[in-house]
Amino acid sequence: MLSIRGKRPVVAALGAVALAATTIAVGAWSGHGGHWGPGGPGGHGGHHGKQVELQLLAINDFHGNLEADSSLTYPGFEEPVGGAEYLATHLAQAREGEKYSTTVAAGDLIGASPFLSAVFDDEPTIESLNAMGVEVSSVGNHEFDDGFEELQRIIDGDEHFDGADFPYLGANVVDEATGEPVLDPYWVKQFKGGVKVGFIGMTLEGTGDIVSKAGIEGLEFRDEVETANKYAKELKRKGVNAIVVLLHEGGVPVAEDTGHDCESLDGTGTGMSGPIVDIAETTSPLVDIIITGHTHNEYVCSVPDPAGNPRMITSASSYGKVFTEIDATYDKRTKDIVRSKVSGSNTVVTRDVEADPAQTAILDEYGPLAEEAGSRVVxxxxxxxxxxxxxxxxxxxxxxxxxxxxxxxxxxxxxxxxxxxxxxxxxxxxxxxxxxxxxxxxxxxxxxxxxxxxxxxxxxxxxxxxxxxxxxxxxxxxxxxxxxxxxxxxxxxxxxxxxxxxxxxxxxxxxxxxxxxxxxxxxxxxxxxxxxxxxxxxxxxxxxxxxxxxxxxxxxxxxxxxxxxxxxxxxxxxxxxxxxxxx
The missing domain is CATH 3.90.780.10 (5'-Nucleotidase, C-terminal domain)
Incomplete structure (x- = not known):
């Protein structure tokens, strides 16, 4: 098999469309163990100077889909969607005028990628995500496709490749011998004015069953809920009360009413099933928002936490066809997210916006090399x-x-x-x-x-x-x-x-x-x-x-x-x- 690193062949040894958005608010609960506020759906406002408006932009399951080809389609849209050039532009437009914004991901950014990225060991995808402004991601199962050693190279880089500009989090990926995580378990985004948001990143506990064991020898993938609860407490002890989980595990929108108050772009998903339901219902109330992936579904849901309080759960489909925007109010007095003032929407990445020039440059660099390597008729x-x-x-x-x-x-x-x-x-x-x-x-x-x-x-x-x-x-x-x-x-x-x-x-x-x-x-x-x-x-x-x-x-x-x-x-x-x- 041909593998290309540093763009040199080596032989392997072994503008958002408004009608496309669905928005859901998570209810009128304020804070962790706080009180019922007057909030309700939508709206920021109130306590000017003591509250700021946060924006979280999220993607998941990108799988190296850099090119805007005809295979990227979305139900209800006549034209193809997605492509890194257009996803980057949509994200940049969404950030305009937002003082407290960060862009995050929930795993499987690489692995099972199209040829353009895969033949270069997914280095083009990491360069694309760096340029796109991704600031943190959880690992997913596909980050381990080529083993943990290769994942470390992707993160750290080598003599030909700079690596990821963002931390890959894996709180539940631990060394069997020590019980300690082999990746950073969390990352804290420090905004201006002392505003801090903690992100705990995890892959699904079952990762070890769906990747080659030879590449993960000595690693253990632990329970998502126990891990999230452990690090939520640790963040709180460090004075970080606003906590978001990035989890590469998800659910499936269903038509029946399951009591989870879900919305999806096609209008059919009113309820939720799948592993994320149990996880969300038992994860500590210290966690304010859960951003998910893995199932390649699209949803914005409200699933009650163990205290019975609404909490937002999101997923943005796959392959860069959709991105999630979560708007939340942060109270500087409690240093926490106000649950009554959290709303979220998913937006299809249409191609009716200008292509991002940095992404175009990446495609122009790697495209001819990939075409040469891949055009051979077998x-x-x-x-x-x-x-x-x-x-x-x-x-x-x-x-x-x-x-x-x-x-x-x-x-x-x-x-x-x-x-x-x-x-x-x-x-x-x-x-x-x-x-x-x-x-x-x-x-x-x-x-x-x-x-x-x-x-x-x-x-x-x-x-x-x-x-x-x-x-x-x-x-x-x-x-x-x-x-x-x-x-x-x-x-x-x-x-x-x-x-x-x-x-x-x-x-x-x-x-x-x-x-x-x-x-x-x-x-x-x-x-x-x-x-x-x-x-x-x-x-x-x-x-x-x-x-x-x-x-x-x-x-x-x-x-x-x-x-x-x-x-x-x-x-x-x-x-x-x-x-x-x-x-």
Missing amino acids: GYIAEDITRGATRAEEFPLGSLIADAQWWSTAAEDAGGADFALMNPGGVRADLLYDQGTPGEATYAEVFTVQPFANYVVTVDLTGAQILEALQQQLPSADRDTTLVLQVSEGFTYTWDTTLTGTDQIVADSLALNGEPIEAEETYRVTINSFLADGGDSFYVFAEGENRLFGALDVDAFEDYLAEFGTEADPIGAPELGRVTVIG
Whole structure:
């Protein structure tokens, strides 16, 4: 795989639209353990000289989406949205006339990025965020895609790269040996006149289950609520009463009324579900506002804190398509945010504003280099080869990638694999026939499909362990969603959705080339290094023995396309049916 740092190739060793805004106020509670004030929705005002108006601008899940391309769309908008040039302009316009403003983020700013950023190890994205005025961010799970050592390089820089101008916070990311955080747990923004706001940053507790364990060895991801409560007390002891949590975990707006007083841009989200609800309802009342991410949803909600007082929870969709503006009153006497005077809105990043010149300069610098690296044709396809509508189904591109990984490890000296399994979340984009020159699959397109730089790993698993892996596709205490493993040609089984629990995976249906998989027999199975570490709660894969590491997954895919997708005989989308679904 090509990796570019300091813009030199090296080989890897291992104006806001008013109608688009939704605004919600969080109610009439004033302060922490304070009193019911006359406030209510909206409005700043009152106690001039003793109160100041704060502005928090927030983004999340940017994922290196620097370019303003046609893929960035938003429901209800005819034209594409987003792009760093326009996001920067919108943020700058929102800051105009605001004396007490800061721009923050809730993680996944890098990782799973488009080719332009990923091929330069996300350095262009960090440069973009620096120029955009981001002052602090929590880490998200994707900040750990290439391991903690690489995250430290991103933060600190190296001889070719200056690093982040802003602190990446990880209060719940701790050293297992010492119990101490390995990143700054919080950051205090000190405005003029002694106004101070503390920001506690965290990623989701489950991060260790969804990133490669090899890169986070020795790290522990702790409970979000316990961590937030601990550092909220510490900030208060230091005289910081205004506290905001930046959390890379989120929720899902729902149509039914759940008592959480939510609003979303499409007008459908009146309630809230998902992990953030529990977290918000049990996080200390010392915390005034919670800015979230991870679920790629857009919402502005009011969720009561443990004392029953309204508290704002926000999320700004993903990929820089939306930003959040939170307006809050800070009382200099209590050194705290007045809860009755907090309002928030989300705004779609339209492209009807001037492009920010600093962002344009970054794109102009990296664009030609990325184009040169990515324009190489690696193979030819006969039609669109796509992902599924969800991760809970078999889909053609997943089958193709599983085929490529099995092919790359089938030879005895390469692993002796009998078949391969691929996690659906590792497939990040469709492989489209007309994406550039019709039929050509370029390195940039292939990289965008598989941007995580995982290795293919072949392991010994018994038939019983293979069945257990398929059962771990289903929701469990560790994961509330179904993730269907994509399977290579020759491996088949039946999933009967009319049954309950793990019985849905029909045990005697597992077969390899028509022959039943025997529980006590040992098979050579290829997976990627993320799954081999038990990622996505497929814990049984971590038990695999006799591991043999092969190529990077993107290289295996590239080689497969070159071998079987020639210009004279382009490769088509595999037929579905390796998984037989009943019900």
